[in-house]
Amino acid sequence: MVSSLKIGSVMGIPIKLHVTFLLILPFIAFAFATSPPPLGFSNVPDIWIRIGLSLIGAILLFACVLIHELAHSYIAVHNGIKIGGITLFLFGGVSEMEDIPRNPAVEMFMAFVGPATSMVLGVIFAAIYFLVPGMKSDPYTGTMVALLAYMNIALAIFNILPAFPMDGGRVLRGFLAKRMPYIKATRIAVSVGKLFAYILALLGILTWPTGLWFIVIALFIYMAAGEEERSTTTSMTLEGIKVKDIMTTDVHTLDVGTTVAQAIDTMFRLKHLGYPVVEAGKMVGIVTLNDVSRVPVEARATTPVRDIMTRNVITLKPDDDAFTALQKLSTNKIGRLVVMDGGQMAGIVSRTDMLKALELYEVARAGVTSPNA
């Protein structure tokens, strides 16, 4: 299933809409349509104009979120950090960094420019509202400008909270990372994020039923904070480890003419669930348990794996970072990657290899870095 849709690109960075964004957009428009000015258009008499203005307001709000994300990306790109894309989703936007910035000062500045940009936008809209003659009394443009002023300032304040995944959490980590190891700084920033989540959830319970929203946001912050800790720990654990260090080198292959029944038999015998498929010594695809299980039992003895294999095999090089392998496994939602050295198949990295490597290196590193733990 495609979870996000590309709508264009800016500075060479693809801009995507996540499915949750398409769900929240009408919801925000609804909130604007039913709130009185300056937070909505509920006093606009014509229902279609009211709906139109509310939708435009919601779209403009997300345009402002996009500008906020572009500000992060701009600083990232200027500091040599690759941005894989910007995705707009339920609670705003996310810039997907391909590397974690290891320079705390850069990370702090990169995080800081987002809320700063939102604040500047908010102040500009507020200035237009208060300084342009006739704006305050205009129920259409005036309310729109006031709404955007409020929303951008709220976005700036919300994002400055020192809690992951808000920008303030990153500023806090950058600040701490100047004084202690990166992982420890991350752990502390994550704990602060979780503490915020608890406080917000408590607030939600106290103000029930309107507090439902606080609980939803609290849950989101809690999960995102945990995710940040996991991905940081993983990337630090795998630092310096190459694909060739963790791959399985004794690779069993299947010929294109192998039947599905024979392939299943091989899976039983060798206990591997995926095999590269070769034709005249060249890899032409990959076949997994998932592929063979879709073939009806009566057709298994006659169907060659050629007909059911995945032709578009995602490959790695032996010198790629292990973390890259992990990212490729999870972004493509697949179980294994084939390692190619020149034109030769050198090995396979499976999800299981990855987990084993993670456990091993975590233990090994713990022994080196924290003798008192």
Ligand SMILES: [Zn+2]
């Ligand atoms: Zn931000």
